[in-house]
Amino acid sequence: MRNYYDEFKDLTTDKMAQSIENMTYAYKQTRVPKKHYKKLLTKPIEELISDSISINLINTYFQTLQTLQKENEKWFVQALICLELGIKPSSIKSSEHQALELTYANMIGGKLSLINPQLVATFKEINETDIHK
Incomplete structure:
Protein backbone atom coordinates (compact mmCIF):
# COMPACT_ATOMS: atom_id res chain seq x y z
CA MET A 1 0.00 0.00 0.00
CA ARG A 2 1.49 3.33 -1.07
CA ASN A 3 1.34 6.24 1.30
CA TYR A 4 1.68 10.00 0.85
CA TYR A 5 5.44 9.90 1.35
CA ASP A 6 5.82 7.54 -1.60
CA GLU A 7 4.05 10.08 -3.80
CA PHE A 8 5.73 13.09 -2.17
CA LYS A 9 9.30 12.00 -2.83
CA ASP A 10 8.57 11.86 -6.59
CA LEU A 11 7.32 15.48 -6.75
CA THR A 12 9.33 18.37 -8.16
CA THR A 13 10.84 20.83 -5.71
CA ASP A 14 8.16 23.39 -6.54
CA LYS A 15 5.34 20.90 -5.95
CA MET A 16 6.98 19.63 -2.75
CA ALA A 17 7.14 23.19 -1.44
CA GLN A 18 3.48 23.75 -2.30
CA SER A 19 2.52 20.48 -0.65
CA ILE A 20 4.40 21.39 2.53
CA GLU A 21 2.73 24.80 2.55
CA ASN A 22 -0.65 23.07 2.32
CA MET A 23 0.21 20.65 5.13
CA THR A 24 1.37 23.51 7.32
CA TYR A 25 -1.81 25.44 6.67
CA ALA A 26 -3.83 22.35 7.62
CA ARG A 31 0.59 30.27 6.92
CA VAL A 32 4.15 29.74 5.70
CA PRO A 33 4.80 30.75 2.10
CA LYS A 34 5.83 28.15 -0.46
CA LYS A 35 9.01 30.12 -1.24
CA HIS A 36 10.26 29.44 2.31
CA TYR A 37 10.02 25.68 1.82
CA LYS A 38 11.43 25.86 -1.70
CA LYS A 39 14.46 27.72 -0.36
CA LEU A 40 15.01 25.05 2.28
CA LEU A 41 14.53 22.20 -0.16
CA THR A 42 17.11 23.64 -2.56
CA LYS A 43 19.67 24.43 0.15
CA PRO A 44 22.97 22.61 -0.42
CA ILE A 45 23.31 19.57 1.82
CA GLU A 46 26.67 20.87 3.03
CA GLU A 47 24.91 23.88 4.59
CA LEU A 48 22.42 21.67 6.37
CA ILE A 49 25.20 19.44 7.69
CA SER A 50 27.17 22.49 8.76
CA ASP A 51 24.19 23.80 10.76
CA SER A 52 23.77 20.42 12.45
CA ILE A 53 27.46 20.18 13.33
CA SER A 54 27.39 23.72 14.69
CA ILE A 55 24.47 22.92 17.01
CA ASN A 56 26.19 19.73 18.20
CA LEU A 57 29.39 21.63 18.99
CA ILE A 58 27.48 24.36 20.80
CA ASN A 59 25.77 21.63 22.82
CA THR A 60 29.16 20.10 23.71
CA TYR A 61 30.45 23.50 24.88
CA PHE A 62 27.22 24.09 26.81
CA GLN A 63 27.42 20.74 28.60
CA THR A 64 31.07 21.32 29.47
CA LEU A 65 30.34 24.79 30.83
CA GLN A 66 27.32 23.53 32.74
CA THR A 67 29.44 20.80 34.36
CA LEU A 68 32.15 23.29 35.32
CA GLN A 69 29.54 25.65 36.78
CA LEU A 85 39.01 40.80 30.51
CA GLY A 86 42.03 39.03 29.05
CA ILE A 87 43.52 38.27 32.47
CA LYS A 88 45.67 35.14 32.62
CA PRO A 89 45.16 33.50 36.02
CA SER A 90 48.74 32.16 35.87
CA SER A 91 50.05 35.74 36.02
CA ILE A 92 47.24 37.49 37.89
CA LYS A 93 48.11 40.50 40.06
CA SER A 94 47.02 40.64 43.69
CA SER A 95 44.72 43.58 42.96
CA GLU A 96 43.07 41.67 40.11
CA HIS A 97 42.55 38.61 42.31
CA GLN A 98 40.96 40.75 44.99
CA ALA A 99 38.75 42.37 42.35
CA LEU A 100 37.65 38.90 41.20
CA GLU A 101 36.77 37.93 44.76
CA LEU A 102 34.78 41.11 45.39
CA THR A 103 33.07 40.95 42.00
CA TYR A 104 31.89 37.43 42.73
CA ALA A 105 30.75 38.46 46.21
CA LEU A 119 22.85 41.22 24.84
CA VAL A 120 19.94 39.44 26.52
CA ALA A 121 17.50 42.05 25.22
CA THR A 122 18.89 41.73 21.68
CA PHE A 123 18.58 37.93 21.81
CA LYS A 124 14.98 38.13 23.05
CA GLU A 125 14.04 40.74 20.45
CA ILE A 126 15.50 38.71 17.58
CA ASN A 127 14.00 35.50 18.90
CA GLU A 128 10.51 36.98 19.26
CA THR A 129 10.40 38.84 15.94
CA ASP A 130 11.07 38.11 12.30
CA ILE A 131 14.24 40.24 12.16
CA HIS A 132 16.46 37.20 11.61
CA LYS A 133 14.42 35.83 8.72
Missing part, protein backbone atom coordinates in the same frame (compact mmCIF):
# COMPACT_ATOMS: atom_id res chain seq x y z
CA TYR A 27 -2.31 22.64 11.10
CA LYS A 28 -4.23 25.43 12.84
CA GLN A 29 -4.30 27.42 9.58
CA THR A 30 -0.62 28.31 9.93
CA LYS A 70 28.02 22.87 38.88
CA GLU A 71 31.44 21.74 40.15
CA ASN A 72 32.46 25.17 41.44
CA GLU A 73 30.34 28.16 40.50
CA LYS A 74 32.72 30.69 42.01
CA TRP A 75 35.75 29.53 40.03
CA PHE A 76 33.65 29.15 36.91
CA VAL A 77 32.43 32.76 37.15
CA GLN A 78 35.89 34.05 37.97
CA ALA A 79 37.40 32.18 35.01
CA LEU A 80 34.80 33.72 32.69
CA ILE A 81 35.60 37.17 34.02
CA CYS A 82 39.31 36.54 33.42
CA LEU A 83 38.54 35.32 29.91
CA GLU A 84 36.41 38.37 29.13
CA ASN A 106 28.66 41.25 44.64
CA MET A 107 27.18 38.83 42.14
CA ILE A 108 25.98 36.55 44.92
CA GLY A 109 23.97 39.43 46.31
CA GLY A 110 22.22 39.71 42.97
CA LYS A 111 23.89 43.02 42.18
CA LEU A 112 25.72 41.89 39.02
CA SER A 113 25.15 39.57 36.09
CA LEU A 114 27.69 37.92 33.84
CA ILE A 115 25.66 38.66 30.75
CA ASN A 116 25.25 42.17 29.45
CA PRO A 117 21.53 43.04 29.72
CA GLN A 118 21.68 44.58 26.24
